[in-house]
Amino acid sequence: GESVGLHLPTLSVQEGDNSIINCAYSNSASDYFIWYKQESGKGPQFIIDIRSNMDKRQGQRVTVLLNKTVKHLSLQIAATQPGDSAVYFCAERGFQKLVFGTGTRLLVSP
Amino acid sequence: NAGVTQTPKFQVLKTGQSMTLQCAQDMNHNSMYWYRQDPGMGLRLIYYSASEGTTDKGEVPNGYNVSRLNKREFSLRLESAAPSQTSVYFCASIFGPGEKLFFGSGTQLSVL
Numbered sequence: 061g062e063s064v065g066l067h068l069p070t071l072s073v074q075e076g077d078n079s080i081i082n083c084a085y086s087n088s089a090s091d092y093f094i095w096y097k098q099e100s101g102k103g104p105q106f107i108i109d110i111r112s113n114m115d116k117r118q119g120q121r122v123t124v125l126l127n128k129t130v131k132h133l134s135l136q137i138a139a140t141q142p143g144d145s146a147v148y149f150c151a152e153r154g155f156q157k158l159v160f161g162t163g164t165r166l167l168v169s170p
Numbered sequence: 171n172a173g174v175t176q177t178p179k180f181q182v183l184k185t186g187q188s189m190t191l192q193c194a195q196d197m198n199h200n201s202m203y204w205y206r207q208d209p210g211m212g213l214r215l216i217y218y219s220a221s222e223g224t225t226d227k228g229e230v231p232n233g234y235n236v237s238r239l240n241k242r243e244f245s246l247r248l249e250s251a252a253p254s255q256t257s258v259y260f261c262a263s264i265f266g267p268g269e270k271l272f273f274g275s276g277t278q279l280s281v282l
Contacts, residue, residue: 094270103260103273149212158271160213
């Protein structure tokens with residue numbers, strides 16, 4: 061809905077730049093992490109995931125990095141496009157449940 | 171293949187009214203979830219159903235009830251709506267542990 065995204069941290073980039081969205085997670089026992097993209101008025105869509113036994117995973121134009129030492133997750137988007145404008149959420153799985161972060165809004169200017 | 175379907179998309183209620191949010195998935199998923207999304211709060215789990223015939227409380231269950239009607243359908247009921255329940259509600263489903271969640275398109279609920 062339109063109320064999603066108020067009070068969110070925002071990253072503004074130019075089209076063609078690389079974007080890096082960061083996420084700190086809380087549970088050192090979490091074993092699985094996911095990034096979701098949410099466009100206005102839509103439900104979250106899966107982008108990429110990573111298990112705790114990995115520190116990097118690449119997809120099409122996206123890379124997820126996991127630093128378990130500092131409990132930090134990042135999503136890198138290469139050659140950002142206007143269609144990448146959305147709210148991005150990280151989620152961690154601990155104790156069989158997914159816990160979502162509050163999200164970051166990515167704004168891409170042409 | 172519709173994925174996860176939620177109805178209605180929008181709803182306005184008066185305080186004290188009741189309503190049921192419907193969710194159905196056609197992916198033969200075992201587990202289904204109801205989340206609410208509020209500004210600055212991320213997605214919070216209300217209830218989930220790990221498999222047909224079971225339901226469990228999530229992080230914010232107060233004021234809600236759920237029914238796992240069959241493997242496909244998982245409904246969320248507000249017995250007496252309150253303004254604090256104004257939110258966007260998402261249903262999601264998953265085949266099994268370690269799989270990614272598939273989300274519906276959401277229900278925007280306003281309680282006046």
